[in-house]
Amino acid sequence: MTTQTLSYREALRAGIEQALVDDERVFLMGEDVGRYGGCYGVSKGLFERYGDKRIIDTPICEAGFVGVGVGAALGGMRPIIEVMTVNFSLLAMDQIVNSAATLRHMSGGQLNVPLVIRMACGAGLQLAAQHSHSWENFYAHIPGLKVLSPATHNDARHMLIQALADPDPVLIFEHVMLLNTNGEVSEQSDAAMEKAIVRKQGSDVSLLTYGGSLAKAMAAAEQLQAVNISAEVVDLRCLRPLDTKTLLASVKKTHRAIIIDEAWLTGSLAGEISAIIMEQAFWQLDAPVKRIATVEVPIPYPSHLEQAALPQVEQIVAAAKDIMVAH
């Protein structure tokens, strides 16, 4: 199988392009996705190649164009909606939560909404308190939605295609710090979109994470190797539904779990996973579960404060060392 090195941005674009080629019902719609090339450059060049019927620039009206996506999906299209950042998606939350997520159940199973919504998320670009958040969990809370967090380049390449094949609304969160990084992309997806993947095998402690924190967990695992702590890294990939089977299997193997989550601690997915472990693997644990999350402040502008707010590799290493001695 051949692989190629692409930036995360290029991998996303390749996925969109494949979708456009494969299915004429697919179109990409969002603010500045066309002539501008996408706020983060993801769709650059697609407008020129596919034209204004397939790559649709919208006015700045998130509720409006996300709702249009819901209607177009109901009407037989396969829209890919890009929302510039998760912060702006709050303006469209009515359509995502009240319409897209409810229509199938509320109509007694008559309707379904095959809609994909992509959005940028995460901190690190010094974009301050209205462009930098990790709110995957807002949406992972909602029955009727599926929530994906591609943390690798191969997932960036293939998850969109998997999401479009799903008959229900799927949200894809693309961490802004990954966009410029390079990585390997193969011709195949790593697994079905709802499966978590063990990215590094280990035996002492499970590092459970997703999205922008995966690389940090991998770096921490490498450092831990040097001090003879064997960390297993689990990439959740799909935040709703959670692949509890895979994450519990890991915890039952290592007997220790640290959850790394870029969201704020209170009400976080880390809390949910911790509860799942408590309910279903409590007697397997050798130490209390630890959670590493973002400090509960609006993300500040200066780099030193922004970084101080976010989960860091050193914290993960320290937590792992600590959990190994805890009894």
Place this chain on the structure above:
Amino acid sequence: MKQKLHLDRAHLLEQLKQMLRIRRFEEKCAELYSQEKIRGFLHLYIGEEAIAVGIMSTLKTKDNIVATYREHGHALARGLSMNSVLAEMYGRTNGCSRGRGGSMHIFDKSQNFYGGNAIVAGGLPIAVGLAMANKYQQNQAITVCFFGEGAVAEGEFHEAMNLAVLWQLPVLFVCENNRYAMGTALALSESETNIAKKASSYGMTAVQVDGMNVVDVEAASNKAVEQIRKTNQPYFLECQSYRFRGHSSFDGQLYRDKAEVKLWQEKGPVIRLIQWLKENNHLVETELSQIENEIKAEIQAAITFAEQGEWEPIADLSKDVYSPAIEAPHNVSQGEQ
């Protein structure tokens, strides 16, 4: 009757019957609500029947309908059976939405009836999206979106207006201006109370019509639908109307005078059409009682149907949150699909 349509007697009698069906059905619903057969919220359309009846009679089956939580009349006028609508309000599985939605969430895919949206203005962007899908797929179908004047204050209203005109989409916006957004009068919620004028500022044809007159509504809708089909452009109808009952079942109506309600009732859509037909010797008492009797029988049958409906088993509570599991799309990329 300002605009002389093809004033075919049989057609007018049919329109009268459709309005009376909605009227009598909802009067019975209010009764069933007080008997606790129907629960939740119940928003009655009484007084506004001419709008749904007038507009639906100008549409084709392939056209899409998006309505609000006050949509019993639209569902009946569209052609959903009274049985399935009442059973839905009873919460039974023989209801049109399997009893999942109740009064506010009536759906019927076979009639292209897309609800039943209980978020004010929430249906507007969806209607624009359906119109977009129709245009892209060249279905020659139009989308009709009903909403109250209360929706005009919402951002989603303005976003939908802008997108529909900007992208030239075949959608008919029908504002049912019943003068009160719940209990807040039009003048207390809108800087410009001429809603059609607001809509026309987006660059589409927007007209006001007497929403208490079924002939006027039908004539206006005919014209609108014809123009949309011809041009693929959106069109806006503001139907001026009045709701005779409270906003919902919990409304004490402290915000308006009884005299005002009485005044509007006198020019109600049903009473006026009956008067006009009688004055012009198009309706005799026996015909009217025959219509009433047919409706009575239909309502009685619907009650029997609803009461015989099953409750959904609790085991099925989570069914349809997601579509049935599909073949996991793994390794599907790059020509392997």
